[in-house]
Amino acid sequence: MKKAFLCTTVLLLILVMGLSGCGGNGNKETSPTNQPAASNNGSKATEGSETAKPAAEAQKVVFWTFVDAHQKFYESMAASWNESHPDKAIALEATTIPYDDMHTKLLVALQSGVGAPDLVDIEQSKFPNFMKGTPQLVSLNDIVEPELGNIVKSRVEIYSKDKTYYGIDYHVGATVMYYNKEMLDQAGINPDTIKTWADFETAGKQMLDKTGKPMITFEGNGNWSWWPAISQQGSDQVDENGNVTVDTPVNVKTMEFFQKMVKEGVAAVAPGAGHDTEEYFGYMDSGSAASVFMPFWFMNRFTDHIPDLKGKVIIRPMPAWKEGGNRSAGMGGTATSITNQAKNPDLIKEFLAYAKLSKEGNLQIWKQLGFDPIRTDVWSDPAMKESNKFTDYFGTDIFDTLLSVKDEIAPVHIREKSPEVFDAIRNKAMPQIFIDMKDPAKVLKEVQDSLK
Structure with missing residues (x-):
């Protein structure tokens, strides 16, 4: 019986390693100059050279991303850790595996009890798959709880179950407004006077009247023109108990308002139906719309794909739905977790805390990845205003905006x-609301009913 089980496990692992993924889920963020590893017929995992061992007794740590x-x-971070902790040195063996392949391979390895890494990245929309039943991940409460006062708590809560933290995010993913200041100046609009979405609509009509161009774009097949806006108002797609809440009154009114702006010409549907398409990049680069709201990590789309707007785009809070309301929402993310197959989980916890929770680690997340770190005390650090491709493009007040919305x-x-x-909203609700211009209340009810 035992031999049969082992044989089955080995066959499953071989099968998974041979799988070829069919692409991302449309909800992933990427770092400034690197996309997630592509998955196609010729794709291969990128294996990094094992981190140089400073001592013979260095603990091997296998990491998948x-x-x-x-x-x-x-x-x-492993090299930095080894320099400052020579008595606790690690030999990091890191590998980049295509998105779908990695998550499937990890799931099989955890279910079978064989072949999982010590440390692993798990993308936010995939994380629920690893929370079913008894999680095969290590509790991180002993390193997370002492830092809750220094971090944006929601960015670890989303990777928790039954008051146990199982992952730590790279970033907050704070949603912000990206305004084309040159277009606003042409229309005589001061973005700092836009406090609410009602103010935004009024400014949008002025933009349309003065320039003939829309004030904002919405996605025709994504989550980003929906989820941040309802999250601002304390709503969501599912509640804390996992019940689907797609057609709540708040969600319906939000989509009715956004659809109305499209009908008015104040808003336009993004070319290519999404904000992460080449058609859209060219559209924005030519100054065809004055703004968009997207998470903080979307900055790299501007710097890497919309070069002509360098020095013309400013970052500001989202408009609130009412005076004093929330002006941002945390979107997207990837957690780093420790599996229950880790050889030395206590040491790996210390290293993970150093990389993801320490002040130095969070500064490096900004410097190396261009993300908004979850540790908010670094947002006011002088390093955040130092010259890099983001401050050169958007100005040095990027984190001033984040500080104003951190609570x-x-x-x-x-x-x-x-x-x-996610799939139902992206593939059914948004196309019907923004492209087919169907009644949002009816569309969201149909989606809600289909998910019960």
């Missing part, structure tokens, strides 16, 4: 039903 830049970040970022709920809900 699906983003090459994440691998490089951890390799640099207005509500947690989102990631539950077992979430991946299915």
Whole structure:
């Protein structure tokens, strides 16, 4: 019986390693100059050279990720760790594996009890798959709880179950407004006077009247023009108990308002139907719309794909839905977790805390990855204003905006039903609301009913 089980396990692992993924889920963020490892017929995992061992007794730590830049970040942090902790040295063996392949391979390895890494990245929309039943991940409460006063708590809560933390994010993913200041000046609009979405609509009509161009764009097949806006208002796609909440009154009114702006010409549907398409990049680069709201990590789309707007785009808070309301929302993310197959979980916890929770680690997340770190005390550090491709493009007040909204970022709920809900919103609700211009109340009710 035991031999049969082992044979089955080996066959499963071989099968998974041979799988070829079919692409991402449309909800992933990427680091400034590196996309998640592509998955196609010729794809191969990127294996980094094992971190130089400073001592013979260095503990081997196997790390899997699906983003090459994440691998490089951890390799640099391992080298830094070894310099400052020679008595606790690690030999990091890091590998970048295509997105779908990695998550499937990890799931099989954890279910079988064989072949999992010590340390692993798990993308936010995939995380619920690893929370079913008894999680095969290590509790991180002993390193997370002492830092809760220094971090944006929601960015660890989304990777928790039954008051146990199982992952630590790279970033907050704070949603912000990206305004084309040159276009606003042409229309005589001061972005700092836009406090609410009602103010925004009024400014949008002025933009349309003065320039003939829309004030904002919405996605026709994504989650980013929906989820941040309802999260601002304390709503979500699923509640804390995992119940689907797609057609709540708040969600319906939000989509009715956004659809109205499209009908008015104040808003336009993004070319290519999404904000992460080449058509959209060219559209924005030519100054065809005055703004967009997207998470902080979208900065690298501007710097890397919309070069002509360098020095013309400013970052500001989202408008609130009412005076004093939230002006941001935390979106997207990737958690780093420790599996229950880790050889030395206590040592790996110490290293993970150093890389993801320490002040130095969070400064490096900004410097190396261009993300908004979860540790908010670094947001006011002088290093955040130092010249780099982001401050050169957007100015040096990027983190001033984040500091103004750091207490207005509500947690989102990631539950077992979430991946299915993501797909339904992206592929059915948004196209019908923004492209087919169907009644939002009816569309959201149909989606809600289909997910019960």
